């Protein structure tokens with residue numbers, strides 16, 4: 001369920017960067033004049049948002065059913081908030097997403113600089129493909145591969161901690177952080193950096209005073225995308241986590257196998273709202289900056 | 291003309307070279323097949339308004355980028371005030387640039403843009419504040435100091451870019467077509483403004499343009515470039531009146547090219563007329579030569595040629611308000627354009643097909659290298 005909500009916000013954040021320089025459709029032609037356009041549009045919106053509406057609605061159900069409405073109540077929110085395991089999973093999810101997104105954004109920033117701010121070098125396209133590889137490889141394959149490698153390391157070192165999950169999440173978050181950062185860098189006028197050099201800035205000062213502030217909206221977009229992707233992940237987490245290392249999605253998945261109560265809806269709604277707030281915050285921040 | 295030869299190199303300023311470009315070549319492309327600069331040498335004097343003029347793609351920007359240090363030269367060296375600066379990074383050269391698209395920092399205010407260079411030089415805060423205020427006054431932008439650079443007009447951005455480049459008090463200011471983005475009126479204003487700034491600051495300006503009129507009106511000296519080479523360096527008057535070769539003559543102003551015969555310092559046109567005195571440029575031997583006559587240096591009267599006049603037939607008469615141009619055909623088949631100022635009286639006595647007698651002003655014949 002959370003999958004729908006989160007991939008919804010994925011699409012939104014991804015369009016942020018290109019939209020800034022997006023070309024307008026030629027005048028005098030509008031797709032909206034095509035027959036059936038509005039009907040399809042309405043249906044699509046309905047298909048996208050109706051299930052979410054129902055999910056949100058039933059999180060306020062007074063009864064234990066996901067199908068029968070028994071009146072308004074906040075009991076499931078209270079129960080989720082009082083549930084040790086939910087809180088534990090939520091904290092773990094946030095730490096995991098926070099660390100993975102941070103490391104991924106830093107690596108992605110460096111990768112984006114290396115692929116846009118250097119002279120063309122041999123194999124640049126190859127590197128570009130390699131960075132985006134996690135988008136192409138089926139997640140389940142990565143999951144199994146990581147399971148095997150990490151099991152091997154665990155046996156050799158006897159070391160278990162959240163670090164395995166952080167490493168795994170960082171790996172698949174990098175391309176998501178990389179894309180908006182690179183897009184930002186590519187639309188950025190590099191004569192600004194030349195101008196800074198001309199005005200006596202050392203290469204380090206150019207980066208700190210000009211490049212970084214200008215690419216900041218891209219980095220924030222990349223970070224948020226990575227954060228949301230990490231928060232949302234089930235498959236790789238399920239394979240890599242040690243016993244007891246539940247995140248919110250794996251906890252919810254576990255719950256579904258037992259009794260399903262609107263508590264799951266309540267948690268999903270909270271994630272949904274948090275995601276929406278994050279995205280709005282980003283739009284607000286990037287508007288302020290431009 | 292011995293007189294012009296004297297004017298070309300006044301002995302007093304000879305030693306005061308600001309930028310010395312020595313045999314610089316710049317090759318681009320994976321196989322170094324693009325020759326953007328081809329063995330360019332030029333000495334730019336202190337406090338002069340020096341202009342690089344040439345058609346698109348001739349290497350003007352590349353030469354500026356080499357001087358600024360953004361582009362390492364393939365060959366050659368660069369001296370500033372007698373010091374070799376070829377190996378210094380751009381931030382180590384006391385040279386600033388005004389970029390064609392201004393390149394103002396969008397995340398900083400007008401004042402912070404101007405302060406940037408001073409901050410990077412590690413100047414004390416108070417000095418920076420004073421200097422920024424002084425610069426804002428210099429370019430008449432005091433009221434807009436805290437504006438964002440995206441919230442000011444093109445002409446104002448131009449001024450900020452100038453102030454930003456001038457603030458660190460460089461020895462040389464490079465300007466790459468700084469006026470090309472402005473409309474005509476603003477452009478004229480900024481031309482005057484630039485000249486004022488240059489004389490007030492006493493800096494060496496190296497200015498790039500492909501507008502010949504701009505070059506003629508603003509410069510102390512002009513270097514005409516083509517295909518990566520400097521063809522001629524001289525004052526606007528020298529460049530216009532005595533271009534060294536056909537390309538320069540063609541690029542600046544209107545030209546007549548005529549076949550002639552040179553013997554010593556006397557030129558006889560194939561089309562007839564008298565002989566003219568002219569100094570042959572280096573490497574031009576006696577015999578057949580090509581000469582230049584500017585249209586406004588030739589005048590015509592109706593009637594048959596007599597004495598030293600050239601005989602011609604009128605082909606077209608073009609009235610352009612202040613002047614009348616005639617397209618004439620000489621007896622050799624060559625064409626000659628003349629341009630004569632219009633008086634207050636009723637229009638020209640010429641009709642198409644009429645006979646005309648042409649007089650070329652003394653000193654108007656310039657021998658070309660090719």
Ligand SMILES: Nc1ncnc2c1ncn2[C@@H]1O[C@H](COP(=O)(O)OP(=O)(O)OP(=O)(O)O)[C@@H](O)[C@H]1O
Nearest residue numbers: 318319324326345346347348349350351352353500
């Ligand atoms: N980075 C580069 N890589 C390859 N070729 C280049 C590069 N920079 C310039 N050139 C080539 O060098 C030549 C000179 O370019 P340059 O930009 O100096 O011309 P310009 O005189 O400034 O022209 P314009 O008036 O159009 O600005 C051109 O043929 C150009 O294509």
Ligand SMILES: [Mg+2]
Nearest residue numbers: 350351352466
């Ligand atoms: Mg140029």
